[in-house]
Amino acid sequence: MYGKKVKLRVLFISLLLISVILSIFLILKSLEENVVYFLSPTEIRNLTEIENKKIRIGGMVKDNSIVIDSENISFVITDFKNEINVNYSGLVPNLFKEGKGVVAEGFLKDKSLLIAEKILAKHDENYMPPEVKEALEKK
Amino acid sequence: MFFSQLGYYSLICGLIFSVILVPIAYKDLSIAKTSISSNIFIFTSLQLIFVFLSFICLVISFINSDFSNEIVYNNSHTTKPLFYKISGTWGNHEGSLLLCLLILVLFIFIFLITSKREPKKYQIFTLLFQEVIIIGFFLFLLITSNPFNHLFPAPKEGLGLNPILQDPLLAIHPPILYLGYIGSSIVLSSSIAAIIQNYVNSQWAKNLKNWVIISWFFLTIGIVLGSIWAYYELGWGGFWFWDPVENISLMPWLCLTALVHSVIVLEKRSMLATWTLILSISSFTLSMCGTFLVRSGILNSVHAFANDPKRGVFILIFLFLLIIISLFIFFVFYKEIKIEQKSFLFSKEISILINNWFMMYFLSVVLIGTVYPIFLEVIANEKISVGPPFYNKLLIPFLIPFLFFMSIGPSMKWIRHNIKLINVRLILLFLLSSFVSYLILIRTNLNTLFTTILLVVSIYLFFITVRDFFIKNQKNFSQKISHFGFSLLILSIVLNGIFSSEVITNIKIGEKYEFSNGSIYFENIKSSKKQNYMSFVGTFRIIENNNKEILLRPELRIFNQPITITSEADIKTNFIGDKFLVMNLVKGNEYYNIRYQTKPFMIWIWLSAILMGSGALTNFFKRR
Numbered sequence: 017m018y019g020k021k022v023k024l025r026v027l028f029i030s031l032l033l034i035s036v037i038l039s040i041f042l043i044l045k046s047l048e049e050n051v052v053y054f055l056s057p058t059e060i061r062n063l064t065e066i067e068n069k070k071i072r073i074g075g076m077v078k079d080n081s082i083v084i085d086s087e088n089i090s091f092v093i094t095d096f097k098n099e100i101n102v103n104y105s106g107l108v109p110n111l112f113k114e115g116k117g118v119v120a121e122g123f124l125k126d127k128s129l130l131i132a133e134k135i136l137a138k139h140d141e142n143y144m145p146p147e148v149k150e151a152l153e154k155k
Numbered sequence: 156m157f158f159s160q161l162g163y164y165s166l167i168c169g170l171i172f173s174v175i176l177v178p179i180a181y182k183d184l185s186i187a188k189t190s191i192s193s194n195i196f197i198f199t200s201l202q203l204i205f206v207f208l209s210f211i212c213l214v215i216s217f218i219n220s221d222f223s224n225e226i227v228y229n230n231s232h233t234t235k236p237l238f239y240k241i242s243g244t245w246g247n248h249e250g251s252l253l254l255c256l257l258i259l260v261l262f263i264f265i266f267l268i269t270s271k272r273e274p275k276k277y278q279i280f281t282l283l284f285q286e287v288i289i290i291g292f293f294l295f296l297l298i299t300s301n302p303f304n305h306l307f308p309a310p311k312e313g314l315g316l317n318p319i320l321q322d323p324l325l326a327i328h329p330p331i332l333y334l335g336y337i338g339s340s341i342v343l344s345s346s347i348a349a350i351i352q353n354y355v356n357s358q359w360a361k362n363l364k365n366w367v368i369i370s371w372f373f374l375t376i377g378i379v380l381g382s383i384w385a386y387y388e389l390g391w392g393g394f395w396f397w398d399p400v401e402n403i404s405l406m407p408w409l410c411l412t413a414l415v416h417s418v419i420v421l422e423k424r425s426m427l428a429t430w431t432l433i434l435s436i437s438s439f440t441l442s443m444c445g446t447f448l449v450r451s452g453i454l455n456s457v458h459a460f461a462n463d464p465k466r467g468v469f470i471l472i473f474l475f476l477l478i479i480i481s482l483f484i485f486f487v488f489y490k491e492i493k494i495e496q497k498s499f500l501f502s503k504e505i506s507i508l509i510n511n512w513f514m515m516y517f518l519s520v521v522l523i524g525t526v527y528p529i530f531l532e533v534i535a536n537e538k539i540s541v542g543p544p545f546y547n548k549l550l551i552p553f554l555i556p557f558l559f560f561m562s563i564g565p566s567m568k569w570i571r572h573n574i575k576l577i578n579v580r581l582i583l584l585f586l587l588s589s590f591v592s593y594l595i596l597i598r599t600n601l602n603t604l605f606t607t608i609l610l611v612v613s614i615y616l617f618f619i620t621v622r623d624f625f626i627k628n629q630k631n632f633s634q635k636i637s638h639f640g641f642s643l644l645i646l647s648i649v650l651n652g653i654f655s656s657e658v659i660t661n662i663k664i665g666e667k668y669e670f671s672n673g674s675i676y677f678e679n680i681k682s683s684k685k686q687n688y689m690s691f692v693g694t695f696r697i698i699e700n701n702n703k704e705i706l707l708r709p710e711l712r713i714f715n716q717p718i719t720i721t722s723e724a725d726i727k728t729n730f731i732g733d734k735f736l737v738m739n740l741v742k743g744n745e746y747y748n749i750r751y752q753t754k755p756f757m758i759w760i761w762l763s764a765i766l767m768g769s770g771a772l773t774n775f776f777k778r779r
């Protein structure tokens with residue numbers, strides 16, 4: 017009924033559509049699985065259940081809270097309302113200091129302890145992650 | 156003081172000439188001469204000269220540490236070494252924009268000189284559209300980010316340049332990256348001109364190809380330089396982190412890579428015309444989107460200078476105008492040339508089309524991964540981040556078919572390629588690469604099917620690209636080099652991923668740390684005073700199971716202005732791999748936080764990426 021050319025074109029376009037739909041589906045699916053949510057210590061306190069998902073917590077490193085030994089670094093992140101303990105073994109950025117902003121990424125053990133896998137590097141000493149700034153402004 | 160004034164006024168002169176250039180060029184359209192009028196050349200050169208003068212004035216203000224200039228005050232310091240005073244010129248928002256503007260006017264000048272054989276109207280329309288972009292940049296500079304703002308009274312001392320930017324690589328990284336980004340503006344303008352003039356054909360493709368290759372080359376080198384810098388200066392200890400800022404440079408790169416391929420099809424076979432236009436428009440748009448996202452402070456990074464919402468709004472409006480004008484011209488003026496072209500399923504053009512499909516897939520993954528968190532924050536006020544697992548999961552599986560197609564595609568013929576299903580040589584090569592990967596993999600305890608296939612395919616591609624050098628025709632020499640560079644890059648990345656190892660610990664001076672196959676001994680730490688920082692160099696003695704002892708001396712620098720601590724990793728590089736040690740001080744000065752990494756084939760990653768970029772350039776030398 018239709019010429020060979022039309023058929024070819026229809027085939028081409030439907031192939032294209034299918035691949036586009038497939039890739040969008042794939043992307044969205046893995047986005048859902050791999051997204052890391054950002055929370056403040058207060059939001060952690062208000063959680064009803066603890067999921068086994070990676071999260072980020074932002075706030076300030078509490079004064080005099082850093083304790084270091086040969087394996088671990090532990091400290092307290094605060095948003096001046098609530099606090100959370102963090103246990104970390106890994107590389108810390110240069111600008112990790114008491115009284116400065118910090119973002120820690122890892123898994124919650126319970127509502128008061130985060131086992132961190134990564135502490136995010138900041139680029140200059142005045143820099144504060146926007147998340148932290150906002151969390152601090154909210155208080 | 157004097158130079159700031161001079162720079163400011165010559166910038167304004169430059170703007171005036173740009174504005175005058177528009178009616179002159181427009182008038183020249185109706186003059187029936189085959190070459191464009193000399194007035195256009197004069198005004199383009201004047202525009203170039205004044206912007207250049209203005210840029211030089213800014214450089215001189217930085218060299219003289221003229222703190223009556225606001226950006227010199229904000230970004231420089233008298234104790235800074237001369238080299239970094241100069242590079243400080245583009246180490247800030249205003250100066251880097253001025254550099255961009257300089258490259259814009261330089262490129263349109265070069266375009267006019269080198270395209271004399273092209274149709275006159277095509278040249279003029281390219282110039283006109285490029286002038287729109289140039290005037291946009293002028294206004295952006297003068298209205299929102301004037302590099303010659305005056306401070307009175309002039310402060311005695313400046314605030315200093317962010318110390319992590321004081322690095323030789325980072326001094327040349329921005330100019331080279333801008334050459335790449337701005338190069339794609341010529342690609343955009345000439346596409347628009349070609350649409351209006353109905354000149355979208357193989358001859359145009361030949362002209363366009365040069366610009367695509369130039370911007371692709373600079374973008375590639377610029378990205379590599381930035382990546383090397385992040386490796387040793389930020390102590391990230393790797394080559395790519397899927398950081399939003401990196402992604403933003405990767406997006407136009409993927410787009411240009413697709414364009415480099417599709418423009419060849421347009422040149423040789425007069426096909427894919429519409430597609431080539433879409434890619435041309437997208438590459439500059441993506442570059443500008445990147446500028447918008449980093450400069451408006453939406454993405455936080457070392458590239459986000461002073462955040463001023465006004466600037467973000469300006470770029471956004473400018474960006475929308477560019478896109479709307481481009482799309483309008485595209486839909487209203489574009490007439491597709493109907494040329495009957497036969498192509499068979501097995502042919503070079505189809506394999507290039509497949510390459511483009513993959514590029515577009517990679518591009519959309521990176522785009523969505525980068526933009527989605529921003530969207531979610533605006534719409535739902537939820538804060539999320541998308542990390543490496545997302546990209547690894549979506550990109551690596553598709554890398555396998557991509558590499559496979561890449562190994563068979565380039566050797567195909569145009570129009571129709573007769574494939575022999577049983578090609579003894581190719582099968583032998585495949586067996587050989589399987590054998591080699593077997594030899595590599597038995598030395599590790601990694602034996603997932605996935606890694607195995609990836610390794611086999613990348614070694615296979617490597618063999619194929621090496622073999623291509625021994626095929627007699629020297630026609631596609633640049634393609635051979637670039638593809639060889641790419642295959643080496645992928646192979647190094649895969650091997651690097653398989654064999655990397657790291658040890659992180661906290662250690663005191665005089666302590667020894669034992670790990671599974673070696674030990675680290677922290678001998679001592681020495682301090683000394685340098686021109687604008689205090690230096691603390693630690694000495695670490697590392698013994699690994701082969702009993703070879705190495706000394707690594709990472710450094711901590713405490714800069715005086717602004718007071719900042721940076722760590723300089725110590726890296727021992729050889730052809731097999733890097734030994735990387737970085738240290739940080741956590742609290743007090745008892746424990747040092749160190750990371751020791753073995754990173755195989757790092758140098759090959761850098762070298763092959765540079766080789767891949769340079770391959771494109773041989774295109775120009777050949778013709779002379």
